[in-house]
Amino acid sequence: MFRRRVFSRLLPLIFSTLSTGAVSVNAQDQHNTSMHDSAHSGHHGHLGQAVNCTNLASPPWEGLPPYDRSKIKDLEVSLASLSTPAAARAAGFLPALGEIPGMGQHYVSLELSMNNDVDVDKPNNLLFANINGEDQLVGVAYLFMDKVNTDKEIPFESRLAAWHDHPQFAGPGQTLHMLHVWFIESPNGPFAGLNFWLPFKTAGIAIPNPCWMADEEMVDKIRFVSVMFAQFTQGIRGYLSYSSTPSTDESGKSRADIETEQIKRAKDASRQFGSTLDDSEVEKAIMAGIRDESAETLPLLEGLTLIADAPFALENEGLSARFLKFHEIAVQLNAAAKDNNKLAWSDAADSWIENSSEEEKEGVQRTLNELTNNQMSSEERDAAGIEQPTNTGVN
Numbered sequence: 080m081f082r083r084r085v086f087s088r089l090l091p092l093i094f095s096t097l098s099t100g101a102v103s104v105n106a107q108d109q110h111n112t113s114m115h116d117s118a119h120s121g122h123h124g125h126l127g128q129a130v131n132c133t134n135l136a137s138p139p140w141e142g143l144p145p146y147d148r149s150k151i152k153d154l155e156v157s158l159a160s161l162s163t164p165a166a167a168r169a170a171g172f173l174p175a176l177g178e179i180p181g182m183g184q185h186y187v188s189l190e191l192s193m194n195n196d197v198d199v200d201k202p203n204n205l206l207f208a209n210i211n212g213e214d215q216l217v218g219v220a221y222l223f224m225d226k227v228n229t230d231k232e233i234p235f236e237s238r239l240a241a242w243h244d245h246p247q248f249a250g251p252g253q254t255l256h257m258l259h260v261w262f263i264e265s266p267n268g269p270f271a272g273l274n275f276w277l278p279f280k281t282a283g284i285a286i287p288n289p290c291w292m293a294d295e296e297m298v299d300k301i302r303f304v305s306v307m308f309a310q311f312t313q314g315i316r317g318y319l320s321y322s323s324t325p326s327t328d329e330s331g332k333s334r335a336d337i338e339t340e341q342i343k344r345a346k347d348a349s350r351q352f353g354s355t356l357d358d359s360e361v362e363k364a365i366m367a368g369i370r371d372e373s374a375e376t377l378p379l380l381e382g383l384t385l386i387a388d389a390p391f392a393l394e395n396e397g398l399s400a401r402f403l404k405f406h407e408i409a410v411q412l413n414a415a416a417k418d419n420n421k422l423a424w425s426d427a428a429d430s431w432i433e434n435s436s437e438e439e440k441e442g443v444q445r446t447l448n449e450l451t452n453n454q455m456s457s458e459e460r461d462a463a464g465i466e467q468p469t470n471t472g473v474n
Contacts, residue, residue: 129293130239130268136289137264144236150199151269154219155262157200162216164372167205173341174207174368180309180446181273182259183208183217183281184371189344195223199234206259209376210280217277218261224354227254227457235260240270243454247468248354254457255354266292266301272454275302278309283378284409285416287424297421300428304412306443307431308379311405315382316374318389341365379409404434 134142140151161167164174164186172186179185184207191203204220225231233240235258244254258270265274266289276286291297345365346358356364377385386392387402408431415424432440452465460467 128239128267128271130266132266132288132290132292135239135268136266136292138262138269140269143239143269147235147237147240147269150235151260151262154200154202154260158202158205158216158219161205164207164214167207167216172205173345173365174372175345175364177364177367178309178313178371179450180306181275181277181450182206183274183277184214184368185220186368187222192222195225197221197223197231197234202260204257206261208277208281211283212376212378214372217263218259218274220257220259222255222257224249224253224255226252229256231256233258235270237270239268242456243272244456245453245468246457248356250354264289273450275305278305278312281312281376282308282409283380284308284413287416288419288421291421291424294421297425300425300432302447303440303443304428304431306446307435307439310442310446311379312376312382313371315379315386316371316376318386319377320374338366338369341369380406380413383409401434405431408434 130136131142134140138151140148143151161170161172167186168174170188171190172188174184175187176185186205186207188203188205191201199221202219202221204222205216206218206220207214208217209215210217221234223229223231227244227246229242231242233242240258242256242258244256246254248255257272259272259274261269261271261274263274263280264276264286265271266276266286267273279286287297287301291301342362342365346361349356349361354361383402383406387399387406392399392402408427411427412424412431415421415427435443452460453468455463455465457467
């Protein structure tokens, strides 16, 4: 059984490398990109197609067909009673996979997943992200197991909506198909696999102008900063939570008992669903969700200041000053976004990248590549000569 790790002795490594702990799932599927800095080496992945920034980057998604606009609004209204993690769990949705950059956390309904159908009114995944200090419902997802060349219809009319798939979670000849739908701003539209605004929102930093996504150099910078925000936020959450694990929940049940019950249900459902994950991998996926669900969160600016004053940072030469430098740049990014000052934001992003180590730059690119590969369909990966993912990526 998982027990919360003691993070204090690992924090210097966490914050110096900022290596991702994301599960191998999801990123968007059309816009070819490479990091503008030569240190950002790696293949050019499809990280999100350009959309009209005036009518497809935020609700009410006026650029969508009327059916899609209406359906997304109906979904948000009908799921209002499940808008908190506690309500989602009570309805049978379990947190899984942990916090993934650009996706938040998936809450999966084992019951709704068992029938392997696609009912547009009954998504079997809820997507939560921490915004303004609270975990909020930010979207939904549909998943089902089928052959690679599925003939199941996408439940929306827009050509922006497309299945991506995860063969690492399925048996031979099968794959796990998915589609995300966002209720909040999304720079690549409501059906993007990755929402690069989520790390900004969790960090409490103003999001850039979505029209900047038409500038390929700005896209690279936005994505780099977004992933770094996600990784810094995760590190801060780890620091805050390593010594403060609650022993019971609201019902009085011990956390250990709750974890045991949820993991058993997930293992049983995984077998029925036809997943190839073994019991240990299922346990890792569920525990990653439980771990991140229970972690305390601070806005990035406040968190960076806290970490800069932490004993481990003060005891390591240059570490405290480094966190304060990133704090200074984050303030600049926040102000530039609020002022809609593209040049100032670009300059601050350059400064953020310049103050990142080569190892951090490479780590961000690896994260983006991993997310990218898993957001594509199997056919797209084959066409691009990209190896199909395996379940070794499960966190």
